[in-house]
Amino acid sequence: MDPILVTQGLNLxxxxxxxxxxxxxxAVVFGLLGVLNLAHGEFIMVGAYCAWATTAAGLPYxxxxxxxxxxxxxxxxxxERWLIRxxxxxxxxxxxxxxxxxxxxxxxxxxxxxxxxxxxxxPLPGTVRVxxxxxxxxxxxxxxxxxxxxxxxxxxxxxxxxxxxIRAMVGNPDLAQAVGIRATRLAAGTFAAGTCLAxxxxxxxxxxxxxxxxxxxxxxxxxxxxxxxGGLGSAVGLFAGSAVIGGVDSLVSALLDATWGYFAVLVVAxxxxxxxPGGLFAR
Amino acid sequence: MRASLLLLGVVVALPFAAGDYWAYQIGLxxxxxxxxxxxxxxxxxxxxxxxxxxxxxxxxAYLAGFLMIRFEGWGPALxxxxxxxxxxxxxxxxxAVFRRRGESGPYFSLITxxxxxxxxxxxxxxxxxxxxxEGMKGIPGLPGLDDYTxxxxxxxxxxxxAIAIAAWLRAAPIGVLWRALAQNERRVQLLGFDTxxxxxxxxxxxxxxxxxxxTLYAPQQGIVAPQLVGFELSAALVIWTAVGGRAALLGxxxxxxxxxxxxxxLRDRVPGWEVLMAVFFIxxxxxxxxxxxxxxxxxxxxxxxxxxxxxxxxxxRQLAGTAALTVENAEVRAGSVRILDRLSIAFDRPGIxxxxxxxxxxxxxxxxxxxxxxxxxxxxVALGGRDIxxxxxxxxxxxxxxxxxxxxxVFPDLGIADHLAIALWSGRTGVADLLRxxxxxxxxxxxxxxxxxxPFLGDDRTAAELSHGExxxxxxxxxxxxxxxxxxxxxxxxxxxxxxxxxxxxxxxWAAGRLGNTIVIIEHDMALVRELAQSVHVLHSGSLLASGDxxxxxxxxxxxxxxxxxxx
Numbered sequence: 001m002d003p004i005l006v007t008q009g010l011n012l013x014x015x016x017x018x019x020x021x022x023x024x025x026x027a028v029v030f031g032l033l034g035v036l037n038l039a040h041g042e043f044i045m046v047g048a049y050c051a052w053a054t055t056a057a058g059l060p061y062x063x064x065x066x067x068x069x070x071x072x073x074x075x076x077x078x079x080e081r082w083l084i085r086x087x088x089x090x091x092x093x094x095x096x097x098x099x100x101x102x103x104x105x106x107x108x109x110x111x112x113x114x115x116x117x118x119x120x121x122x123p124l125p126g127t128v129r130v131x132x133x134x135x136x137x138x139x140x141x142x143x144x145x146x147x148x149x150x151x152x153x154x155x156x157x158x159x160x161x162x163x164x165x166i167r168a169m170v171g172n173p174d175l176a177q178a179v180g181i182r183a184t185r186l187a188a189g190t191f192a193a194g195t196c197l198a199x200x201x202x203x204x205x206x207x208x209x210x211x212x213x214x215x216x217x218x219x220x221x222x223x224x225x226x227x228x229x230g231g232l233g234s235a236v237g238l239f240a241g242s243a244v245i246g247g248v249d250s251l252v253s254a255l256l257d258a259t260w261g262y263f264a265v266l267v268v269a270x271x272x273x274x275x276x277p278g279g280l281f282a283r
Numbered sequence: 284m285r286a287s288l289l290l291l292g293v294v295v296a297l298p299f300a301a302g303d304y305w306a307y308q309i310g311l312x313x314x315x316x317x318x319x320x321x322x323x324x325x326x327x328x329x330x331x332x333x334x335x336x337x338x339x340x341x342x343x344a345y346l347a348g349f350l351m352i353r354f355e356g357w358g359p360a361l362x363x364x365x366x367x368x369x370x371x372x373x374x375x376x377x378x379a380v381f382r383r384r385g386e387s388g389p390y391f392s393l394i395t396x397x398x399x400x401x402x403x404x405x406x407x408x409x410x411x412x413x414x415x416x417e418g419m420k421g422i423p424g425l426p427g428l429d430d431y432t433x434x435x436x437x438x439x440x441x442x443x444x445a446i447a448i449a450a451w452l453r454a455a456p457i458g459v460l461w462r463a464l465a466q467n468e469r470r471v472q473l474l475g476f477d478t479x480x481x482x483x484x485x486x487x488x489x490x491x492x493x494x495x496x497x498t499l500y501a502p503q504q505g506i507v508a509p510q511l512v513g514f515e516l517s518a519a520l521v522i523w524t525a526v527g528g529r530a531a532l533l534g535x536x537x538x539x540x541x542x543x544x545x546x547x548x549l550r551d552r553v554p555g556w557e558v559l560m561a562v563f564f565i566x567x568x569x570x571x572x573x574x575x576x577x578x579x580x581x582x583x584x585x586x587x588x589x590x591x592x593x594x595x596x597x598x599x600r601q602l603a604g605t606a607a608l609t610v611e612n613a614e615v616r617a618g619s620v621r622i623l624d625r626l627s628i629a630f631d632r633p634g635i636x637x638x639x640x641x642x643x644x645x646x647x648x649x650x651x652x653x654x655x656x657x658x659x660x661x662x663x664v665a666l667g668g669r670d671i672x673x674x675x676x677x678x679x680x681x682x683x684x685x686x687x688x689x690x691x692x693v694f695p696d697l698g699i700a701d702h703l704a705i706a707l708w709s710g711r712t713g714v715a716d717l718l719r720x721x722x723x724x725x726x727x728x729x730x731x732x733x734x735x736x737x738p739f740l741g742d743d744r745t746a747a748e749l750s751h752g753e754x755x756x757x758x759x760x761x762x763x764x765x766x767x768x769x770x771x772x773x774x775x776x777x778x779x780x781x782x783x784x785x786x787x788x789x790x791x792x793w794a795a796g797r798l799g800n801t802i803v804i805i806e807h808d809m810a811l812v813r814e815l816a817q818s819v820h821v822l823h824s825g826s827l828l829a830s831g832d833x834x835x836x837x838x839x840x841x842x843x844x845x846x847x848x849x850x851x
Contacts, residue, residue: 036388036389038389083565087569092330092332092388093568093572095388095389096521097568099334100564101565103518103561103564104558104561104565107558107560108558110557111554111555111557217396217400217514218400221396221400225393228390259404259405262400262401263401265397266394266401273380273390
């Protein structure tokens with residue numbers, strides 16, 4: 001096989017898989033709680049800085065995972081309690097409030113780390129031979145992890161008792177409360193799960209991108225457009241939406257440049273709003 | 284009015300009190316304040332939040348800079364182009380995004396944010412025109428206005444113009460409709476207004492005001508940098524607007540001038556100033572949604588009936604008598620469930636029809652079909668022989684189909700006078716009319732008679748302050764003031780006391796006689812049906828089971844079987 005084609009193909013699969021995992025946390029919180037967390041990208045940024053802190057302290061890269069979960073989970077619970085919970089009945093205001101939160105996290109990161117770019121060393125430097133081409137092992141690992149996280153979470157949501165409780169809460173919060181499901185705690189857990197997923201995503205991509213407090217903005221936009229295109233509520237939709245956004249962006253960026261890639265993503269998102277407002281796989 | 288004059292005095296006197304340089308610094312925030320005032324029109328007025336408002340400000344600034352450099356001498360005369368360009372862009376973007384399902388939640392906000400980021404990318408990459416990272420430099424000043432004091436007064440004039448435009452729009456019918464659709468968009472559609480266009484107009488207006496600020500910025504500063512279209516200014520505009528008070532006319536401007544110039548002073552002196560501002564912003568959102576202006580008083584204030592000086596007769600509605608509304612073989616499915624199953628039904632003469640049937644028979648679905656909110660998968664819906672399947676709800680409302688929803692859906696924060704005014708504008712106004720404040724003084728014989736029957740309709744209360752019964756009467760009154768050829772009423776007596784029910788029945792009977800039109804009522808209470816209906820249609824499982832006068836229906840064995848539940 002043509003080695004360039006293999007590399008480009010794997011790059012595309014990689015872009016889609018990573019976007020799917022980055023969008024997953026946003027999908028969980030938006031789909032289940034109806035809260036569009038505009039600070040989602042900033043939780044990815046926080047996760048990435050956790051990875052930076054771990055390597056800076058000389059610890060093995062894997063240690064970044066519990067650190068990111070602890071930091072993003074703790075932040076998520078706090079934010080849910082003091083920011084989201086008072087506003088559940090005012091969806092428009094949650095949008096504004098999480099937007100304020102994104103600003104806060106960004107400015108806090110700016111105060112702590114400054115605006116300069118930082119890099120995280122690649123934890124898995126080697127390459128693997130795939131179909132006659134050398135491809136970075138870390139990227140292959142990420143493709144596998146992304147698929148496992150998305151698939152595992154969906155399976156857990158469909159099969160587990162907690163998943164059942166969450167579905168009950170989403171379907172009818174008052175009734176769920178009446179039959180003894182603690183909806184408040186469950187909602188808090190769901191929100192924190194979303195921010196933890198964002199943090200994990202941040203750890204995963206940290207060695208691949210320059211770290212900067214403003215980095216989250218781009219991720220939240222791409223994730224949201226992927227959700228809009230794929231439709232909420234299924235792993236297939238998540239991957240399909242990520243494929244459309246990731247694919248259009250990579251393709252147009254390769255053919256023209258990154259600005260045009262960005263423009264193409266926007267045009268596609270608006271076209272989808274006209275033609276398929278529920279997404280490719282509407283629930 | 285007095286407050287505005289006082290503020291104007293402060294603005295004029297500032298350079299004498301604070302010194303030229305300081306005034307010049309504040310003048311810069313006047314320009315941003317013009318943009319924030321526009322943001323307030325969208326967010327506090329029409330209820331949607333653009334997150335990338337710097338796009339308009341920067342677009343105008345770059346255009347103004349380009350025109351001033353490229354057309355030396357002619358430049359100032361061409362500046363109106365730079366002011367109007369963002370308004371046009373806002374209109375186009377608004378139509379494109381709102382077009383589909385009137386989406387004004389997160390989708391709109393994120394598209395506008397993405398557009399601002401895109402504009403930033405273009406600004407830093409298109410070196411030949413924008414000057415890239417360094418910005419567009421060497422923009423000549425406005426001739427004869429290049430000292431600090433003159434610059435300040437130019438900025439002040441720009442802001443005063445922007446606020447005057449905003450004040451006009453808020454007072455005009457379009458401003459009332461913006462506030463109405465922010466509270467209940469569906470209701471505004473059912474009254475015959477294209478809400479997507481109204482929202483696009485709000486976005487265009489915000490572009491115009493940002494355009495004023497941006498256009499004056501370029502010659503005043505002499506340089507336009509990419510930051511002007513980017514994320515940071517967009518974010519700052521939202522904060523300033525929220526802190527000042529998004530729904531008040533002067534709130535966004537005051538927020539911008541106070542917080543903005545404070546920030547410029549303190550950003551470098553107080554460590555963590557910006558973190559502090561973010562925390563403050565979140566606190567405002569949760570505790571004080573109306574911002575600092577909310578501390579000063581309740582916003583927005585409803586129009587007062589008493590303010591109408593002399594009444595003006597509204598033009599008569601140009602609708603020719605009655606028209607038959609017919610449904611033939613309509614199918615509506617939700618997933619695998621058939622909600623309407625080859626339904627054929629006709630309302631083809633004046634008088635009161637009742638639509639009855641057990642729960643789930645498809646009564647409200649039929650209404651949704653008739654008012655254009657639902658399209659049949661198969662079959663035909665026609666008004667006066669004309670196929671109306673492709674028409675949007677606001678078109679059908681203009682064609683004379685009025686509707687009252689099951690739950691009283693009025694606009695809680697609007698005054699009673701505003702409600703009646705909106706109903707009067709329905710079907711009687713063109714686009715340009717919505718900019719004329721004198722339309723507040725419209726009355727029609729119908730509205731005068733209704734106010735005579737129900738004196739509370741002349742009160743200065745908001746709809747939120749009315750009792751349930753009064754709200755039902757208000758909504759019925761609105762429906763009647765639109766003088767529809769066909770009036771659809773979904774359970775008009777639900778939740779009313781016996782006295783209130785009797786009153787509503789009297790009102791419906793009166794309206795039927797007065798308008799000579801067709802009235803279709805969904806009703807569960809057989810006693811009411813007996814009292815009101817000249818003709819009854821019974822729905823069951825999505826199709827028509829029986830029609831006729833009440834005696835025929837009550838004698839019909841199939842109907843009895845359905846109502847006793849003895850079928851199957």
